[in-house]
Amino acid sequence: MIAIVRQELRDALRNRWLGGYAAALALLGLVAAWAGLRGSEGMALQTFGRTSATLTNLCLFLAPLVSLVLGASAIAGERDRGTLEYLLAQPVTRAEVVLGKYLGLLLSLAGATLVGFAPAGALIASRAGGVALAHFLVFPLISILLVASMLALGLLLSARAATAVAAQGLAVLTWFALVLLYDLVLLGVLVGAGVGPATLAVLLLANPVDAARILVVLALEPDLYLLGPAGAWLLGQLSAPGTAVLLAGAVLGWAAIGLGTTLWLFRSPRQADVRSPAFRALATTHRFTLDSGPS
């Protein structure tokens, strides 16, 4: 498994998605930090202002998108290139392939997240001091939590999708559903059905992106108005540390569910894993299924 982790880390150095992700975080993070420092004269991040809102959106939009797409490409991409069969023919178990790819990508994405946030962190530390930097560290840390859960969901899509393109398409749809659509539906339910704060809290915990969003607010400034009814209800029930643990657990719970389901789905030999790219092209042309054709 270590060999697969190392290979994923080496591949990460050549990955344009990861490079683009780190560069986007660096650029947007710097702009947000610079604007915040100018506007608050060194008080950046000590209140939930524009800088924090921008950085929160960076965490909640970029990290899930890149993690889902990279996770979705991991197994399906190898399958498309015909290299998955060769990998599985080596002395490794199927679980080691999944875990090796997950850990390798998680470390790569965590590294890219830290590198991406580093310039903004350096600027804030130099201009606003250690307290502001401590507040700022909330963003990379919660981004890495989100990366862990979204990567597992991406890997789950990758294990079952017929092609890498299909897996990546599903990844973008999943990102859209979790980051944008879910909150709209929730708002509709809230207005239409008038659910209570307890139900709303459960619904928010069911979405790792929403759980991460409340966690950011809680970590920066546990203001009841900013936390919303569900966050305020959780805070009232569990206190701040308990709520933070529950929210982090909800995010990481999705990592465990995604990874566990991927391991379960990928546990036994599957015909589609050993099909050559040429066969896939043939199957697509002649419209017969990948599990019933000749070898």
Place this chain on the structure above:
Amino acid sequence: MIHVDNLCKDYGRNRVLDGVSFSVEPGELLLVLGGNGAGKSTLLRCLLGLVSYRGAITVAGLDPLRQGRAARRRMGYMPQGSALHLDLTVAQTLRFHRELRRAPREACDRLLRDVDLEGKADARVSDLSGGMKQRLQFALALLDDPPVLLLDEPTASLDDWSRDFLTSRVRRLTDAGKSVLLSTHARDELLGIADRAILLRAGVAEALDLRHGCGLYGPRASGAGDADGEPAVLR
């Protein structure tokens, strides 16, 4: 070393292997002959535990489905065509497989020399010719000196030099005591070095006696001719 008993493999309703039985002893080269879609690659995938099957297989006393990792540690596999990461260099590819197979570092340099790719260590796999990729995959199959080798159409689309090179290396390996199972479209030079051969046809394996040709070239022997050089029995 390899024992296969009553092996059956279905893809949906399509039976690809139907009661195949054979064994390969140490120092023996078994050819698996058959036309396209005869089930040669499927047979190798069953031996590697990559697909489920019915029947019994043991490789070095291990069940590939239940003891997959341990069984595959005793098998070197060369797939049909290139299954390499094209964006890696030859040296990076060797390093990845050396780590996967926990092979000694010295094995990489020795094998690169042995397959005549010593000067290509820094070349990208995508820049190698088809024959070079095949020789690289042959080297990867030998990295940790496994007792069993599974070679899937190793000489397909190779030039004469690469084919002769591979044929001589395979014979040398069986002489050194390795069990080799090689699937092929029955090229003459491979028939010449094999100890035994089985023919896969409609999922059923027939043992062939190589000493007497066993009708492999029946039509040609009887004067019927064979324009494309393929054994009549495979057509």
